[in-house]
Amino acid sequence: MKKQYLLLLISAVLLISFNACKDETTGYKTLIITGQNNHNWKASSPVLKQILDETGMFSSEILITPDKGGDMKTFNPDFSKYKLVVIDYNGDSWSDKTNASFMEYVSNGGGVVIYHAADNSFPKWKEYNEMTGLGGWGDRNQKDGPYVYYKNNVMVIDTTSGIGGTHGKRREYIVTARIVDHPITKGLPVRWLHGNDELYSLLRGPAKNMQILATAFADSAAGGGTMRDEPVLMTINYGKGRIFHTAMGHADEGGGPAMQCVGFITTLQRGAEWAVTGNVTQAVPYDFPSAAGVVLRTDFKQMTLEEAIANMGTYDIAKSTKNLTYLQNQIRKLAGDEQGLLNLEKMMNKALVSRESTVEAKKLLLRELSWMGSEYSVPAIKNLLSNADLKDEAEFALVRLLAK
Amino acid sequence: MADKSSRRDFVKRSAAVVAGAIVLPQIIPSSAFGMGRRIAPSDRIVIGSIGTGSQGMSNMHDFLKLKNAVQFVAVCDVDSNRLAKAKETVDLANKNNNCRTYGDYREFLEKEKLDAVSLALPDHWHGIIYTETANKKFNIYGEKPICRTIHDGQTIVNAVKKNNIIWQTGSWQRSEANFRRGAELAINGRVGKLKYIEVGLPDGGKGIGTPPVMAVPPELNWEMWLGPALKVPYRGVSHWDWRWILDYSGGQLTDWAGHHIDIANWGAGLEHTGPVEISGTGVYPVEGIFNVPVEYDFLCKYANGIEMRVANAARLPLGMGTTWHGDLGWVHVDRGNVISASDPRILEEKIGENEIQLYKSDNHWQNFVDCVRSGKPAIAPVEVAYRAISVALLGEIAMTTGQTIKWDPDKEEIIGNPRASRMLSRPYRQPWTLPTV
Numbered sequence: 001m002k003k004q005y006l007l008l009l010i011s012a013v014l015l016i017s018f019n020a021c022k023d024e025t026t027g028y029k030t031l032i033i034t035g036q037n038n039h040n041w042k043a044s045s046p047v048l049k050q051i052l053d054e055t056g057m058f059s060s061e062i063l064i065t066p067d068k069g070g071d072m073k074t075f076n077p078d079f080s081k082y083k084l085v086v087i088d089y090n091g092d093s094w095s096d097k098t099n100a101s102f103m104e105y106v107s108n109g110g111g112v113v114i115y116h117a118a119d120n121s122f123p124k125w126k127e128y129n130e131m132t133g134l135g136g137w138g139d140r141n142q143k144d145g146p147y148v149y150y151k152n153n154v155m156v157i158d159t160t161s162g163i164g165g166t167h168g169k170r171r172e173y174i175v176t177a178r179i180v181d182h183p184i185t186k187g188l189p190v191r192w193l194h195g196n197d198e199l200y201s202l203l204r205g206p207a208k209n210m211q212i213l214a215t216a217f218a219d220s221a222a223g224g225g226t227m228r229d230e231p232v233l234m235t236i237n238y239g240k241g242r243i244f245h246t247a248m249g250h251a252d253e254g255g256g257p258a259m260q261c262v263g264f265i266t267t268l269q270r271g272a273e274w275a276v277t278g279n280v281t282q283a284v285p286y287d288f289p290s291a292a293g294v295v296l297r298t299d300f301k302q303m304t305l306e307e308a309i310a311n312m313g314t315y316d317i318a319k320s321t322k323n324l325t326y327l328q329n330q331i332r333k334l335a336g337d338e339q340g341l342l343n344l345e346k347m348m349n350k351a352l353v354s355r356e357s358t359v360e361a362k363k364l365l366l367r368e369l370s371w372m373g374s375e376y377s378v379p380a381i382k383n384l385l386s387n388a389d390l391k392d393e394a395e396f397a398l399v400r401l402l403a404k
Numbered sequence: 405m406a407d408k409s410s411r412r413d414f415v416k417r418s419a420a421v422v423a424g425a426i427v428l429p430q431i432i433p434s435s436a437f438g439m440g441r442r443i444a445p446s447d448r449i450v451i452g453s454i455g456t457g458s459q460g461m462s463n464m465h466d467f468l469k470l471k472n473a474v475q476f477v478a479v480c481d482v483d484s485n486r487l488a489k490a491k492e493t494v495d496l497a498n499k500n501n502n503c504r505t506y507g508d509y510r511e512f513l514e515k516e517k518l519d520a521v522s523l524a525l526p527d528h529w530h531g532i533i534y535t536e537t538a539n540k541k542f543n544i545y546g547e548k549p550i551c552r553t554i555h556d557g558q559t560i561v562n563a564v565k566k567n568n569i570i571w572q573t574g575s576w577q578r579s580e581a582n583f584r585r586g587a588e589l590a591i592n593g594r595v596g597k598l599k600y601i602e603v604g605l606p607d608g609g610k611g612i613g614t615p616p617v618m619a620v621p622p623e624l625n626w627e628m629w630l631g632p633a634l635k636v637p638y639r640g641v642s643h644w645d646w647r648w649i650l651d652y653s654g655g656q657l658t659d660w661a662g663h664h665i666d667i668a669n670w671g672a673g674l675e676h677t678g679p680v681e682i683s684g685t686g687v688y689p690v691e692g693i694f695n696v697p698v699e700y701d702f703l704c705k706y707a708n709g710i711e712m713r714v715a716n717a718a719r720l721p722l723g724m725g726t727t728w729h730g731d732l733g734w735v736h737v738d739r740g741n742v743i744s745a746s747d748p749r750i751l752e753e754k755i756g757e758n759e760i761q762l763y764k765s766d767n768h769w770q771n772f773v774d775c776v777r778s779g780k781p782a783i784a785p786v787e788v789a790y791r792a793i794s795v796a797l798l799g800e801i802a803m804t805t806g807q808t809i810k811w812d813p814d815k816e817e818i819i820g821n822p823r824a825s826r827m828l829s830r831p832y833r834q835p836w837t838l839p840t841v
Binding site for chain 1: 608634698
């Protein structure tokens with residue numbers, strides 16, 4: 001009994017110290033504001049939290065405003081407690097006091113993420129529109145500022161009259177980086193295919209201190225297309241504050257393809273870090289999409305090396321080639337690190353000799369080992385020469401590995 | 405042994421045909437009358453075609469457009485539908501039904517006696533078929549890129565040189581006025597001393613995921629199509645789309661190296677050398693069987709200090725094409741007769757008689773025919789083609805390994821990197837081997 005009690009005590013102490021540690025160091029305190037939206041905020045806000053917390057860099061909480069028509073005076077968060085405020089809100093005006101407090105927070109250097117329909121919100125709040133740079137709907141028109149977009153690779157600031165905000169049919173679309181050396185976009189593909197989403201178009205606003213990081217072409221074939229390259233990722237400076245504005249991410253139940261898209265996830269994570277620090281330290285993930293196709297993370301998690309190798313054995317090309325992509329990415333990352341490459345080679349050998357591994361997996365491992373492997377792999381590969389299914393690939397690998 | 409005797413028989417049969425030329429419609433190549441004899445301007449080149457897909461047929465049509473230049477007599481393809489179409493085109497042009505067809509290039513090369521062969525095949529086949537065709541001493545119009553690996557390229561270059569044949573690469577931009585003009589302005593210093601070259605090639609496109617394994621269509625000899633490449637089940641990808649799979653191609657990068665990198669080398673005097681250092685990054689598809697880089701961006705440094713950046717168009721300010729930057733300005737060329745400069749006066753510059761006059765051709769296919777007749781080198785010779793694709797292949801190795809690659813352009817070796825060196829060649833699946841020269 002005594003012993004059990006002691007164990008319990010130790011665990012309790014550990015738990016407390018762990019929690020204390022977490023509070024202090026696990027991440028930038030982040031407030032996600034939601035509760036009113038013409039979009040499914042009950043689906044989007046937990047996903048935003050998960051995406052941000054997944055980095056280990058943010059520790060976020062969701063704050064739900066009063067319902068539409070409710071008493072907004074009761075909504076009065078202490079923004080100063082946070083490093084980052086994420087707006088997933090499109091609804092009733094906040095109180096003047098709350099507005100003033102938010103403006104003060106941003107002016108003093110607070111980070112902000114404007115997410116999707118949050119750029120529809122507060123059409124009459126001038127400072128908020130300066131923070132979003134561009135917005136749509138809510139009777140926005142020429143009085144609210146110019147349209148800003150790209151045409152033939154040139155940025156256009158267009159003051160013609162007309163409504164602000166529209167979108168064609170939901171679709172997958174190519175996102176094209178317009179600034180490639182910004183901390184948020186640096187190292188990412190210049191073109192990538194985004195998961196099925198709305199493409200906000202005809203956005204207009206003050207566009208002060210705004211940079212367009214990326215656009216997407218609104219082709220007419222998809223319905224409602226403006227034939228312009230419409231801004232989808234923006235940064236805005238307001239006072240000392242930094243705002244990251246993503247017009248993407250229309251939420252379905254569970255997030256849906258627009259939020260599960262690794263492009264959306266990664267740019268949100270990087271944009272959020274930039275909004276807080278002005279810099280980005282996160283590595284580009286191996287599964288960031290390219291123009292070749294949409295890549296979704298249905299669980300919003302990135303595969304680890306251990307998972308990739310563990311799954312390698314059951315690799316089934318017909319299901320997914322992600323494991324292989326991860327492995328190749330890992331080999332490139334280890335370039336020049338002899339010990340690291342040997343460790344990886346040993347893991348690959350394990351999968352190569354395992355009875356559990358599929359023929360498909362072994363073929364792919366042999367192809368990679370043919371150039372990145374060493375003497376270490378030679379005995380295991382020689383054993384496969386007698387295997388009718390793997391003879392060609394084993395020979396291929398040996399010829400390369402043993403070449404002088 | 406059996407092969408040898410059948411070859412002797414064939415030569416005898418040919419002799420008999422010559423004797424009985426009045427009664428038989430057999431076309432005898434002019435160059436068959438003895439090595440060293442060139443073809444009279446009035447004689448048509450007797451030509452055959454291996455690979456009758458889109459590019460092979462495009463070349464055939466370009467040859468047939470020329471006046472009294474060529475006579476096609478034989479075609480070869482692993483797809484019987486394509487083969488039948490090619491024969492139809494040839495027979496229509498010849499107004500007869502005599503075009504011979506082959507499903508196996510070995511039989512084609514064994515039986516045919518020709519002045520020239522037009523070759524347009526997936527890149528993984530170039531090493532073997534280009535070399536064997538050169539070893540038969542047939543003059544070659546060969547599609548770019550001339551090789552899938554550096555080692556294949558070296559072998560092809562040696563075979564062409566040793567057999568002393570005329571070679572023309574399908575780098576037809578050389579025979580377009582704007583590309584030649586741009587290169588001539590650059591090489592004669594009209595942008596000042598050359599410092600930096602930008603080469604923009606197409607962005608990669610959308611993949612197809614991983615289609616299911618399916619029955620090989622009856623017209624396609626899949627085993628022969630794969631040839632020296634590792635065996636994979638048929639998933640509906642062969643013609644054209646082979647260029648998005650690393651086993652057969654390096655994607656847009658290697659597909660276009662023989663155009664804009666070749667032009668860059670031409671205007672920079674880098675045609676007979678290569679970079680000394682290559683580094684860069686690629687973006688690879690995450691999912692699916694198309695696995696070539698869809699974005700690529702690498703920098704090559706040359707011994708003389710010039711740098712060349714090769715990237716997909718979306719990454720470059722001027723997009724597609726070649727731009728030579730010197731210390732006084734730049735000149736840019738691209739398809740669609742595009743030529744522009746930092747200062748329009750550069751484009752008005754005359755090139756003097758004592759300056760470098762680049763080889764002039766205004767029809768790439770006619771140039772090949774003319775050279776087969778005259779014995780003079782064509783505008784896109786084999787070593788030049790090898791040097792153009794080497795840039796892309798070294799870039800590919802730098803991107804795959806994630807390392808800066810040191811290259812000795814004289815010895816044609818990677819320095820101090822055994823892993824990268826392994827990618828200079830690719831083992832062939834048995835029973836295929838790269839022929840000796």
